[in-house]
């Protein structure tokens with residue numbers, strides 16, 4: 001531990017916490033430790049498909065910028081390392097509709113390669129759609145393992161431990177990053193974050209294009225080709241905490257993807273497994289500073305990424321660094337005569353009493 005660097009504790013070892021940790025460590029200004037209840041492969045992040053595509057997350061203008069910054073980071077820092085290392089493959093993506101879409105997605109102005117699909121690209125049964133030429137997909141287990149390796153190679157350390165009281169990590173660090181995903185509901189009492197249950201099916205063959213039928217944002221049909229297999233999805237069941245795969249959902253997903261193209265009819269597929277994850281949904285991704293303990297401690301919130309955690313991860317990590325820098329400058333130095341931290345423990349706090357500082 002280098003005493004000239006500021007100590008930071010990140011709560012959470014999903015794609016959000018790990019990306020933030022890598023960006024902070026790359027500056028050379030911080031000692032970074034992750035505390036997390038669950039480690040890969042037992043995080044929501046490991047249950048994701050995953051492809052780069054803004055989905056089920058707000059606010060769409062910021063999601064647009066964060067998505068483009070993430071795409072730029074992948075192109076510069078990750079894809080050149082090769083698929084064997086990172087499990088990341090570039091794959092064009094088609095978003096398909098059976099009804100006309102007058103409006104372009106609000107995030108699209110931020111993504112130069114975004115365009116409406118041409119007639120000749122359309123699949124049977126669809127009349128409208130969008131495409132991003134330089135999209136990419138991650139085999140999430142392989143990608144998460146690479147993220148952990150990268151974080152540790154930069155000097156980061158990971159403790160598997162649950163944080164029951166948000167004030168605990170502040171005993172050891174003046175700056176804490178809250179990347180707890182759905183856990184923020186309990187950790188800081190944010191009842192605005194809730195689960196959107198997603199079930200996926202892993203099948204044996206890979207394909208050349210990611211195909212997403214989001215005609216109905218709850219009855220999803222998508223095929224996401226990955227390195228060694230493809231992922232079929234999916235479901236979007238809000239406030240559903242069931243982590244067990246459901247036979248009914250599997251059957252309905254297979255019916256929906258068969259409608260995308262006859263090549264995905266179940267007779268042509270070999271099911272390798274099913275996964276369920278609870279997307280950390282929130283009306284808006286929370287990425288902001290909160291000053292604690294009379295301004296002597298800084299809590300940076302980075303959670304609530306819904307269906308786009310991977311898609312915005314590096315953009316949000318870069319903004320986390322900006323927030324840390326801005327917040328650290330404003331921290332009051334703790335002097336010894338201050339009230340000791342444990343005397344605050346009997347003052348229960350609800351999130352509504354937090355003083356949010358939007359930087």
Ligand SMILES: Cc1cc2nc3c(=O)[nH]c(=O)nc-3n(C[C@H](O)[C@H](O)[C@H](O)COP(=O)(O)OP(=O)(O)OC[C@H]3O[C@@H](n4cnc5c(N)ncnc54)[C@H](O)[C@@H]3O)c2cc1C
Nearest residue numbers: 012013014037038045051163181183198277308309310311
């Ligand atoms: C089926 C499915 C498909 C998806 N597909 C895509 C996709 O194609 N593209 C995309 O961009 N996104 C996709 N997503 C969304 C993406 O998975 C999430 O947005 C992302 O995983 C959120 O990352 P996270 O790090 O915030 O959360 P998580 O991965 O849940 O990590 C949270 C971490 O915080 C820890 N934690 C929580 N509370 C505490 C506590 N009190 N003490 C200590 N540690 C704590 C947890 O243990 C964990 O380590 C998909 C999601 C699902 C379910």
Ligand SMILES: O=C(O)C(=O)CO
Nearest residue numbers: 049051055198234307
């Ligand atoms: O199911 C999801 O959350 C997606 O982002 C599509 O892969």
